[in-house]
Amino acid sequence: MNIPNHVAIILDGNGRWAKAKGMPRSYGHMKGCANLESICDDVKELGIKYLTVYAFSTENWKRSREEVEGLMKLFRSYLKRCLKIAERNRMRVRIIGNISAFDQDIQDSIHVLEDYSSQYDELYFQIALNYGSRDELVRGIRKLAADISDGKIAPSDIGEETLEGYLDTAGVPDPDLLIRTSGEMRLSNFLLWQMAYTEMYFTDVAWPDFHKKELVEAIEVYNGRDRRYGGIKEEASCSRQD
Ligand code: FPP
Numbered sequence: 310m311n312i313p314n315h316v317a318i319i320l321d322g323n324g325r326w327a328k329a330k331g332m333p334r335s336y337g338h339m340k341g342c343a344n345l346e347s348i349c350d351d352v353k354e355l356g357i358k359y360l361t362v363y364a365f366s367t368e369n370w371k372r373s374r375e376e377v378e379g380l381m382k383l384f385r386s387y388l389k390r391c392l393k394i395a396e397r398n399r400m401r402v403r404i405i406g407n408i409s410a411f412d413q414d415i416q417d418s419i420h421v422l423e424d425y426s427s428q429y430d431e432l433y434f435q436i437a438l439n440y441g442s443r444d445e446l447v448r449g450i451r452k453l454a455a456d457i458s459d460g461k462i463a464p465s466d467i468g469e470e471t472l473e474g475y476l477d478t479a480g481v482p483d484p485d486l487l488i489r490t491s492g493e494m495r496l497s498n499f500l501l502w503q504m505a506y507t508e509m510y511f512t513d514v515a516w517p518d519f520h521k522k523e524l525v526e527a528i529e530v531y532n533g534r535d536r537r538y539g540g541i542k543e544e545a546s547c548s549r550q551d
Contacts, residue, residue: 310525310528310529310532311528311531311532312355312356312357312528313357313484313485313486313528313531314357314358314359314482314485315357315358315359315360315361315481315482315483315484315485315486316352316357316359316360316361316484316485316486316487316488316524317360317361317362317363317484317486317487317488317499317500317504317507318348318360318361318362318363318487318488318489318490319362319363319487319488319489319490319493319496319497319499320341320345320362320363320364320490320516321489321490321491321492321493321515321516322337322490322491322492322514322515322516322517323337323338323340323341323515323516323517324337324338325337325491325515326340326341326491326515326516326517326518327340334376334379335376335379337515337517338376338379338380338383339383340517341516341517342383342387343517344516344517344519344520345362345364345387346387346390346394347520347521348360348519348520348521348524349394349398349400349432349434350394350397350398351520351521351524352432352524353398353400353431353432354521355521355524355525355528357432358432358433359432359433359434359435359481359482359484360432360433360434360435361405361434361435361436361437361478361481361484361500362434362435362436362437363437363440363497363499364384364436364437364438365380365384365406365437365438365439365440366437366439366440366441366497366498366499367406367407367439367440367441367444367498368441368497368498369439370410370439381411381412381415384411384415384438385414385415385418388415388418388419388421388422389418391422391426392421392422392425392426395422395425395426395429395434396429398429398431398432399429399430399431399432400426400429400431400432400433400434401426401427401428401429401430401432401433401434402422402423402426402434402435402436403423403433403434403435403436403481404419404422404423404435404436404437404438405435405436405437405438405440405445405477405478406437406438406439406440406441406444406445406477407439407440407444407448408438408439410439411438411439419438433481435478435481437499440477440499441498442496442498442499442500442501442502443498443501445476445477445478445502446476446501446502448477449472449475449476449477450472450475452475453467453471453472453475472502473502476502476503478500478503483503483504483505483506483507484500484503484504484507485507485508485531486507486508486510486527486528486531487499487500487504487507487508487509487510488510488511488512488519488524488527489509489510489511489512490512490514490515490516490519491512491513491514491515491516492511492512492513493511494511506536508531508534508536510527510530510531512526512527
C-alpha cells in the first residue's frame with residue numbers, strides 16, 4: 310500500500326453522532342477528542358509522516374455559548390494530555406490558526422506543547438484551531454506587505470514559495486489526501502491554498518466512529534486514484550487529459 314505523506318482530516322459529525330444516541334453534543338465532542346488521540350497512534354503505525362486536523366474553525370464561534378465553552382474546556386484538557394501523546398509517538402505538534410482569540414491559559418498551553426514537542430520528528434501533527442484558510446491568507450499577506458514596506462523583499466521577487474513561507478503551514482508539504490467524515494462534501498475554508506492538488510475522500514462515517522479500519526479504506530481508495538497533476542497519463546488517450 311502506498312502510504313500518503315500527509316493526510317488532512319475535517320473532523321465532522323460529533324454532534325449528529327451524539328444526537329443519534331440520544332446524548333448531548335458535548336458527549337460527541339468528548340468521544341471525538343478521544344478518537345483524535347487514537348488516530349494519532351494509528352497514523353504513526355501506518356507510517357504517515359504529517360497529519361493535519363480541522364478541530365475549530367473561525368466560524369465555530371457562532372455556535373451556542375454552551376457548546377463553545379464546552380469545546381474550550383475540551384481543548385484545555387486535550388492540550389495538556391497531548392504532551393503524553395507527543396512523547397508516545399515522538400510527534401511534533403503545531404497549532405495553525407489565529408490563537409490570539411483564545412484565553413491566555415489556552416495560548417500558554419499551546420506554547421508549552423509546541424516547545425516541548427519540538428524535540429520530536431517522527432510524526433508532524435498540525436491542529437487547526439480558530440483556523441480559516443482565508444483568514445490565514447490575509448494574515449500571511451499582511452506580514453508579507455510589512456516586509457515589502459520595510460524593504461526586506463521586492464514585489465518582483467514574490468513567487469509561490471514566498472507566499473507559502475508566510476502561511477501558518479510554512480515548511481510543511483501539502484496534503485496528499487483529505488478526508489472529511491460525516492457526509493458533507495465541501496472544504497469549509499480549510500487549507501485552500503495547500504490543497505490545490507489534494508485527493509479528496511468523503512465518507513458518511515461520523516468522526517467518533519472513524520478508526521484505523523476506515524483510515525486504511527480511505528488510503529486504499531487514494532491508492533486507486535490516478536494522480537497526474539495536469540500531465541498526460543501513460544498510455545491514456547488524448548481525451549483523458551485534464
Ligand atoms: C464539527 O462538527 C466539529 C467541531 C466543531 C469540533 C471538532 C472537535 C473535536 C473532534 C474534539 C476535540 C478536538 C481537539 C483538538 C481537542 P460537529 O462535530 O459539531 O458535528 P455536526 O456536524 O454533527 O453538528
